[in-house]
Amino acid sequence: MPDLIPDPQRDVRPTLEAVAARAGVSRATASRVVNGGAGVRQPLVDQVRKAVDELGYIPNHAARTLVTRRNGAVAVIIDEPEFRIFSDPFFSRQIRGISRELNAHDAQLVLLLVEGSGDFERVTRYLAGGHVDGVLAFSLHTDDELPAIIRRFRVPTVYGGRPERSAAEAGDVPEVPEVPYVDCDNRGGAREAVSHLVSLGRRRIAHIAGPRDQTSALDRIGGYHDVLPGAGRELMAEGDFTVEGGARAMGELLDACPDLDAVFVSNDMMASGALRVLRERGVRVPEDVAVVGFDDMASVAEATEPPLTTIRQDVEGMGRLMVRLLMERLNSGTGAWPESVVTPTRLIRRASA
DSSP: OOOOSOOHHHHOOOOHHHHHHHHTSOHHHHHHHHTTOSOOOHHHHHHHHHHHHHHTOOOOHHHHHHHHOOOSEEEEEEOSOHHHHHHOHHHHHHHHHHHHHHHHTTOEEEEEEOOSTTHHHHHHHHHHTTOOSEEEEESOOTTOSHHHHHHHHTOOEEEESOOOOOTIIIIISTTSOOOOEEEEOHHHHHHHHHHHHHHTTOOSEEEEEOOTTSHHHHHHHHHHHHHOTTOOGGGEEEOOSSHHHHHHHHHHHHHHOTTOOEEEESSHHHHHHHHHHHHHTTOOTTTTOEEEEEEOOHHHHTTSSSOOEEEEOOHHHHHHHHHHHHHHHHHOTTOOOOOOEEEOOEEEOOTTO
16 A cells, blocks of 8 residues: 655755755855846856756746746737637647747747637736736737737737737827737738639639738738739628638639639638539539639648648748747847748649649
8 A cells, every 4th residue: 555644855845955055056046047047157057957957956936937027928819719729720830830939938838719809808817917928919800909908018919910000000109119920921922822823824713812800811812903903893702711611602702703713712721611612513623613722731731622722821930930029029138129020922732723
């Protein structure tokens, strides 16, 4: 039968004083090394770290916060319904990039989901409590309350995706700096997608757009019209970045324009729904209608029938860049705001176009 009586020698956790004694330094020096402080010579740093390893010492989070004035945590805020976040591989890839980069910076990811206006009060309380060092926010909508909350508490923030600029961010309130963002070249990628369809000899090219309250969708609409400025309204349908939204929009387009011969779809999830409807209606892809998506989510694009030609953006890399910009902001002695980053896109050709 196991011994249920605690062993005092075994259960006592090593103290910072024990680390200092083992390393032959003062407690203050050991504290600065363990809790991330500066101003300690490298030989002493090495001695303290060796003592920590030998004793199995676990730093006290509260003490570290006092020394570094950091919580070691970053909030990731996503303004989308839960079902989308856990069903759309775009979000899992971006969160994976964020998580890996935060791990490299010894920081913890705190995921905050916003499904409706009622959740903003909860997020506000959390940010006001000073629990995190910064915020990474993405999938913003034009009516989002998040930018105003972030400005109110002046939390260091990086956006994923180009946000709609409010009056304050546009310059009406000069003391509020523009928040940096990481985005892909949505407009340029859309131009490349539509130009590819034109190069195939397609002449009735439709577009399934994303929701118009998101700048990524608006920029992709802009790229479509850059190539086809005279495209009529009957060649445009709006989806919601979901499979079912793409299927519904594809049905609307076929009813309105039965002679269309190509469609550029604003993301891969909607493109998979569009391909399903085309197949159900007996339309051959790419012989009758060529299809190009956007994102290059391999789990989607390689699994469709036929495999999807699409525009690739480095979603995981963009997540990493968001963290790097935030850390640049946090580690800047002057509190300088880094520049926004727009990453390139490229066409990935498969069988659908």
